[in-house]
Amino acid sequence: MNQADVSKLMSQLRIAVRSNKRNLKNPDGPEGRLLKLRKTVTALVKHERIELFYNRADEARGYAELLISNAIRHGDRHKATMELADYWLLEKQLVHKLFKVLVPRYENYNVSYTRMFKAPRDYPGIYYRKSVLELRGNPYPVLTQDNSQNRNLLHNVLLDEARKEFRREKLASLANKLAAETEETPKPTVEKATEV
Amino acid sequence: MAQILLRNITRASNSTLLTTSRIGPSPLTIPAVAAANSLSQQLHTTSPCCEIRKLARLRVVDNSDLGKRAMAEGRPPRCIHVYNKRGVGLIGDKVLVAIKGQMKKGILVGLKQKQRLKQPQFDSNNLVLIDDNGSPLGTRIHVPIPTVLRTILKEKTLSKGADYTKVLAIASRYV
Amino acid sequence: MNVNARFLTNRIAQQCAYKRIVTFSTKPTEQSAAAAVPQQQQQQQHDAVAPPVRKPIVPAHYRFVYPEFLPDPKVEWRNSIREKLERLDMLNRRRQIELPEFYVGSILAVTSSDPHAAGKTSRFVGICIHRERCGLRARFILRNVIDHQGIEIVYELYDPTIQKVEVLRLEKRLDDSLFYLRDALPEFSTFDEHMEAETLEEGTPVPINELKVVLRPRPWLERWERQNLRGVANIDQYLKDKHRKSSEKVQKPWEKYDLMKQYRATIPEEEQKEIFAEVHTELHTLELQRKRNKRKRTFVKPKHLA
Numbered sequence: 001m002n003q004a005d006v007s008k009l010m011s012q013l014r015i016a017v018r019s020n021k022r023n024l025k026n027p028d029g030p031e032g033r034l035l036k037l038r039k040t041v042t043a044l045v046k047h048e049r050i051e052l053f054y055n056r057a058d059e060a061r062g063y064a065e066l067l068i069s070n071a072i073r074h075g076d077r078h079k080a081t082m083e084l085a086d087y088w089l090l091e092k093q094l095v096h097k098l099f100k101v102l103v104p105r106y107e108n109y110n111v112s113y114t115r116m117f118k119a120p121r122d123y124p125g126i127y128y129r130k131s132v133l134e135l136r137g138n139p140y141p142v143l144t145q146d147n148s149q150n151r152n153l154l155h156n157v158l159l160d161e162a163r164k165e166f167r168r169e170k171l172a173s174l175a176n177k178l179a180a181e182t183e184e185t186p187k188p189t190v191e192k193a194t195e196v
Numbered sequence: 197m198a199q200i201l202l203r204n205i206t207r208a209s210n211s212t213l214l215t216t217s218r219i220g221p222s223p224l225t226i227p228a229v230a231a232a233n234s235l236s237q238q239l240h241t242t243s244p245c246c247e248i249r250k251l252a253r254l255r256v257v258d259n260s261d262l263g264k265r266a267m268a269e270g271r272p273p274r275c276i277h278v279y280n281k282r283g284v285g286l287i288g289d290k291v292l293v294a295i296k297g298q299m300k301k302g303i304l305v306g307l308k309q310k311q312r313l314k315q316p317q318f319d320s321n322n323l324v325l326i327d328d329n330g331s332p333l334g335t336r337i338h339v340p341i342p343t344v345l346r347t348i349l350k351e352k353t354l355s356k357g358a359d360y361t362k363v364l365a366i367a368s369r370y371v
Numbered sequence: 372m373n374v375n376a377r378f379l380t381n382r383i384a385q386q387c388a389y390k391r392i393v394t395f396s397t398k399p400t401e402q403s404a405a406a407a408v409p410q411q412q413q414q415q416q417h418d419a420v421a422p423p424v425r426k427p428i429v430p431a432h433y434r435f436v437y438p439e440f441l442p443d444p445k446v447e448w449r450n451s452i453r454e455k456l457e458r459l460d461m462l463n464r465r466r467q468i469e470l471p472e473f474y475v476g477s478i479l480a481v482t483s484s485d486p487h488a489a490g491k492t493s494r495f496v497g498i499c500i501h502r503e504r505c506g507l508r509a510r511f512i513l514r515n516v517i518d519h520q521g522i523e524i525v526y527e528l529y530d531p532t533i534q535k536v537e538v539l540r541l542e543k544r545l546d547d548s549l550f551y552l553r554d555a556l557p558e559f560s561t562f563d564e565h566m567e568a569e570t571l572e573e574g575t576p577v578p579i580n581e582l583k584v585v586l587r588p589r590p591w592l593e594r595w596e597r598q599n600l601r602g603v604a605n606i607d608q609y610l611k612d613k614h615r616k617s618s619e620k621v622q623k624p625w626e627k628y629d630l631m632k633q634y635r636a637t638i639p640e641e642e643q644k645e646i647f648a649e650v651h652t653e654l655h656t657l658e659l660q661r662k663r664n665k666r667k668r669t670f671v672k673p674k675h676l677a
Contacts, residue, residue, distance in 0.1 A: 003438055003503055003504060004444045006637075009434075009637070010639055017446075020635075066634060087628045
């Protein structure tokens with residue numbers, strides 16, 4: 001039952017957060033771990049979509065999210081945020097990208113800024129799970145299947161039925177109209193026979 | 197007066213800590229300690245949990261002649277037995293101490309160890325010397341003692357037969 | 372259609388008092404990503420049409436004044452129902468007794484009922500050297516030197532046997548906990564038992580006492596040189612090269628960049644807002660009431676004398 005740290009204020013992440021960190025084995029200890037994650041975060045901001053091992057992606061995701069949310073929260077005039085960006089982005093031109101491209105892009109989002117997918121691992125190959133980590137709103141083609149055209153989707157089934165019903169009704173009304181017209185003016189049967 | 201005592205304690209513990217850190221627990225160093233006789237007397241064996249066990253050094257806080265002289269010399273008494281079944285002295289427990297070559301009994305009136313809620317925790321392990329009947333050797337205790345001692349010592353008086361409440365009578369202040 | 376359904380759930384969630392149990396937000400659905408921007412526009416329109424739900428505005432300093440209302444950030448120990456019940460109990464206790472704002476470094480006087488004491492109450496004056504734990508278990512440690520004897524007492528803030536908590540001097544110190552006072556010269560933790568309460572003018576920020584304490588020589592209870600203390604004046608004079616080297620070795624300068632570590636140690640802002648919105652009105656009325664009573668008391672006093 002420890003007291004929460006009140007000296008810092010952070011906005012809530014929109015992703016599921018593990019209760020404890022992964023150590024991401026490396027000989028340099030916690031500092032080395034952060035260096036690893038810095039490389040990943042830099043690559044993510046640079047390429048917007050990267051493929052890597054699941055554990056490292058999941059760890060880096062939280063840092064990337066917090067970096068962006070801090071940048072949105074404080075802007076580029078805030079010294080501490082600038083220091084953070086300087087630490088986390090190893091290539092310095094990406095600091096500009098963070099504040100000039102990503103912040104305007106994500107300002108009005110109410111979902112997470114990153115997405116993560118499980119990727120297939122090659123067989124036989126290294127055992128670790130793989131994943132794809134990407135920033136939302138990236139220019140690449142989407143990775144997920146577009147199921148909106150699937151015939152069996154409930155919406156599509158209902159729409160189909162509605163369409164069918166609409167057509168049936170229209171046909172019925174047409175037939176009724178035709179029947180009424182034929183009653184009023186019976187068609188000459190001779191003409192039709194010649195046409196056929 | 198009390199400040200002198202305090203300084204003595206700090207000096208004593210200073211040197212003992214140095215020796216313990218230098219010596220360590222290895223058996224090879226024991227003859228060396230025995231050779232340095234003055235050092236061996238100040239060897240600190242209490243672990244940092246500040247428990248009162250055998251050989252823990254205590255601070256006499258009454259104005260008995262014996263206690264005053266022992267503290268002034270920088271040779272504080274050591275616990276050589278704790279009269280309870282735990283072997284670890286709690287507040288109000290009776291202990292047997294070795295002081296200036298004599299064996300005396302005493303009552304613990306303040307502990308360094310973590311205490312319960314609302315009960316004071318002291319910066320030193322305080323002791324009041326008593327004789328076999330439970331009456332104190334001194335006539336005054338010059339530091340505050342915890343109020344919970346009132347209840348504890350009364351209970352002990354009833355169960356053990358000796359009258360420990362005389363210790364309460366010479367207390368100058370409760371906390 | 373999908374969007375409509377989400378509106379409904381949003382409305383229900385807003386009305387529901389137990390809004391969320393988990394500390395982290397749930398994973399957003401995949402469709403919501405695509406619909407994010409248009410949905411927001413719609414939501415704005417919706418808000419413009421619907422009567423705005425008025426929520427009390429919680430002052431930003433509440434998290435410093437009432438840190439114990441924030442739960443432990445450790446996810447395994449979270450339980451929203453227990454936290455809520457504890458908050459209710461804390462409010463109930465605060466209705467009975469004034470628990471003033473204080474910080475580590477403030478000087479307090481605590482009067483508690485004590486079955487062992489002569490008058491069945493005991494009063495202890497001391498400097499608060501540490502605050503810890505949260506909820507009903509919130510506690511603090513007071514330290515004082517009485518008759519050249521250092522004494523520390525641990526009190527629980529919501530202990531029902533506590534009769535009165537007075538703040539004699541409201542101030543902060545340079546460090547978050549003052550355990551080094553145990554190894555400092557005794558005059559730095561000596562406070563008069565009959566000290567008069569010093570009043571601060573309303574609206575002034577809590578002053579920070581920049582006093583630097585003087586440590587006595589080794590041995591110390593802890594390795595203070597490793598803790599980057601700001602409130603210690605003379606630590607350098609007791610350090611040898613080996614101490615400096617070892618303390619350099621244990622420094623963790625990267626921790627200030629470890630965002631997730633900080634995130635896991637704090638309660639996120641949105642959640643804090645929720646928690647304080649729940650207790651804010653009650654706390655505020657209590658504060659106002661106390662203020663009024665205080666003014667009344669100060670007004671009555673001269674009358675009584677005359």
